Amino acid sequence: MSAAADIIGYTPARPGMVTRFFRSSFVAVTVIVLAIIVIWYIAATFLNSPWQYEVFARAGEKPGVIEFVEATWSQERPVLPSPHQVGEELYKTIFETAPTSKRSLIYHGWITLSSTLLGFVMGTALGILLATAIVHVASLDKSLMPWIVASQTIPILAIAPMVIVVLASVGLTGLLPKAIISTYLSFFPVAVGMVKGLRSPDPINLDLMRTFNASRPQTFWKLRWPSSVPYLFVSMRVAVAASLVGAIVGELPTGAVAGLGARLLTGSYYGQTVQIWSALVLASVLAAVLVTLVGIAQRIVMRLMGVRA
Amino acid sequence: MRQAQRDSWQALFAFAALVAAVTLPINAEGPRIYVLGLGTEAILILLMLFLTAVASVRPAASDIADLMLLFFVHVGGYFALTLLPAVADGAGWGFWGLVIALWLLAWRLVTGLSALEPSNRAYAMLLKIVVPLIFGIWLLFLWEVVVVGTGVPAVLLPPPSAIWARITTSTDILWADFNQTFLKAVIAGYAIGCASGFLVAIAADRSPFLKRGLLPVGNLVSALPIIGMAPIMVMWFGFDWQSKAAVVVIMTFFPMLVNTVAGLAASDAMQRDLMQTYAADYWQTLIKLRLQAALPFIFNALKINSTLALIGAIVAEFFGTPIVGMGFRISTEVGRLAVDMVWAEIAVAALAGSVFYGVLALLERIVTFWHPSFRT
Known part of the structure; x- marks a missing residue:
């Protein structure tokens, strides 16, 4: 770039350090996140204040503003817990409780994570299989594809409790029923993405394979499959997030035994808002980590395949 | 061949x-x-x-x-x-x-x-x-x-004929549930969520700083299990349909925001330059060029949200509701092992979801007839 600039004799004005710093998206994201936390604290103050008024009125005290605000941030069962309360609860249930205890979030998180992963693997496999069939059999493309799309306009999660209860009535409990719901949610993005991906090779390349007299399996493994990998990873990112949602909702009707969904349900039964929020935060962290992991796997696989990013 | x-x-x-x-x-x-x-x-x-x-x-x-x-x-x-x-x-x-x-x-x-x-x-x-x-x-x-x-056994999977019989004999219950869940919670939440996502996207569009910050956060949030907010919304807004509408608002807001922001960037630099040579101001460019170019993205969000909205409203009802509503009916009838009623509700939900989606797809076809995917 500098060589070209020398020849033309013109260098575009380079923004100063400060400007560049404020233009980076890292700063923008940080500011937004900080803003969200500030709004959270303000909202906590306002939402928790009616109850706090009553408490002070009953005790006959006249608190100062600072004292009052602090009190709204440290209620036992606040309408909206403040961020540091959620943080404390998270620390307590993750680090200070043994992972085997039923009070540990690691225990519940692991249960949710395991059914998420099982469902994700099954859903991805099912999606790839369906996509392969659809790409190779013309009648399936015309007849099955519209139904796959239609199947997602159905609120699948609504069936989740029934699937769980029905499978439990035939003696199937534990990991598998939840994983089945995750499978149902995660197969769709993979199937749709892979149909697109397996069709993505240029006609000219497909023609080349034909001039080589390549069989269908050969064309599949040497041309269609490699060119569909980017599509696969993009859909897997969506699928893994959907799979986590499926696992959490799948835990709701099991009588709230274990898992993050069960923490949400017991929290809402007993008004333990701090417990609900900490389960939510952990679920969000899990989702973010899973999506990031798929992204990292994508980068590694693409590099191994010789694609330069 | x-x-x-x-x-x-x-x-x-x-x-x-x-x-x-x-x-x-x-x-x-x-x-x-x-x-x-x-x-x-x-x-x-x-x-x-x-x-x-x-x-x-x-x-x-x-x-x-x-x-x-x-x-x-x-x-x-x-x-x-x-x-x-x-x-x-x-x-x-x-x-x-x-x-x-x-x-x-x-x-x-x-x-x-x-x-x-x-x-x-x-x-x-x-x-x-x-x-x-x-x-x-x-x-x-x-x-x-x-x-x-x-x-x-019918408990495991009832035949379609039994489900159909249940639908025809209890239309009044199904209608009441549909009215509560779909006509009240879903429609209200969907309209508010999509509209506010759209407006925030336009606001973010005016400020590059806001856009850079909001987009990654929005992308992250749309991958999060937002459905978990349902119990909190039920606590805040009560058992009736308002709390379900609130869940729907949160679920539909972020897909709309992210898609609209992406869509507003979809017009060509060449086209924007043309608008500039016409001396078009920001709002003229927005309405006459950039929003039109963003329409396919906006419709994408509307379609995604149509399914999310139904899911959100139904699942939110699992956390507490008056004694009417599709989610309520599903969770209580499952407890009584009246599986045909559950399937009847699911059939209604599926039909509502498909019609909702179909109407949007049809609208998209009419409004964005110029898009390459519809020109065959």
Whole structure:
């Protein structure tokens, strides 16, 4: 770039350090996140204040503003817990409780994570299989594809409790029923993405394979499959997030035994808002980590395949 | 095409299965019944099925063979349904032979119809609807026949006919639930969520700083299990539909935000330059160029949100609700093991979801007729 600039004799004005710093998206994201936390604290103050008024009125005290605000941030069962309360609860249930205890979030998180992963693997496999069939059999493309799309306009999660209860009535409990719901949610993005991906090779390349007299399996493994990998990873990112949602909702009707969904349900039964929020935060962290992991796997696989990013 | 030169294996196997259907008894318990002993109608139908199978063996079967398939396969399907009461105690191999033959012939029919490439546009459109429709009908048929024929307990999976009977006998309950969940919670939440996502996206568009910060956060949030906010919303907004609408608002907000922001960046630099040479101000450029270019993205969000909204409203009802609503009905009837009622609710939800989605897709087709994916 500098060589070209020398020849033309013109260098575009380079923004100063400060400007560049404020233009980076890292700063923008940080500011937004900080803003969200500030709004959270303000909202906590306002939402928790009616109850706090009553408490002070009953005790006959006249608190100062600072004292009052602090009190709204440290209620036992606040309408909206403040961020540091959620943080404390998270620390307590993750680090200070043994992972085997039923009070540990690691225990519940692991249960949710395991059914998420099982469902994700099954859903991805099912999606790839369906996509392969659809790409190779013309009648399936015309007849099955519209139904796959239609199947997602159905609120699948609504069936989740029934699937769980029905499978439990035939003696199937534990990991598998939840994983089945995750499978149902995660197969769709993979199937749709892979149909697109397996069709993505240029006609000219497909023609080349034909001039080589390549069989269908050969064309599949040497041309269609490699060119569909980017599509696969993009859909897997969506699928893994959907799979986590499926696992959490799948835990709701099991009588709230274990898992993050069960923490949400017991929290809402007993008004333990701090417990609900900490389960939510952990679920969000899990989702973010899973999506990031798929992204990292994508980068590694693409590099191994010789694609330069 | 290599495939087209082979004889249709579906037709060949269907022939073999038909032979089984006429030689083996159709029931497994009590005195054996044979199809051919059921009177002239049964004999005629089976004869026609044999003829159809033979006529459709050739790969590029004639139009007459396709028409025969279309007609007799469905007559045969109806015939098999009339046999169901006789096999309710246990179906014999004769019955299964008939079912397998019909299924294979239906497959052959779909294969034949998919291979057609009509030049007439209306005809092609009709085919596009008919082929999935046939597939769906046969899916329901197999569901009914297999569930009744093998005697799957109704608790596990009720046959479609039982679900239909439940729908027709309890329309008032279903309507009340639909009214509560869909007409109140979903519509209100969907409208507020989509509108606010759209407005925030336009606000973010004015400020590059806000856009850079909001977009990654929005992308992250749309991957989060937002459905978990449902218990909190129920605590804040009470048991009635307002809390469900609030869940729907949160669920639909971020997809709309992210898609609209992406869509506003979709117009070409060249086109924006043109607007500048016209001395168009920000709002003119926004309304006349950039929003138009963003429409495919906005419709994408609207379609994604249509399913999210239903899911959000139904799942939110699991956390507390007045004694009406689709989610409430599903969770209580599951507890009573009245699975046919649950399936009836699901059928209503599926229909509502599909119609919602279909209307949006149709609207998209009308409004963004210029998009490459619709210009064929």
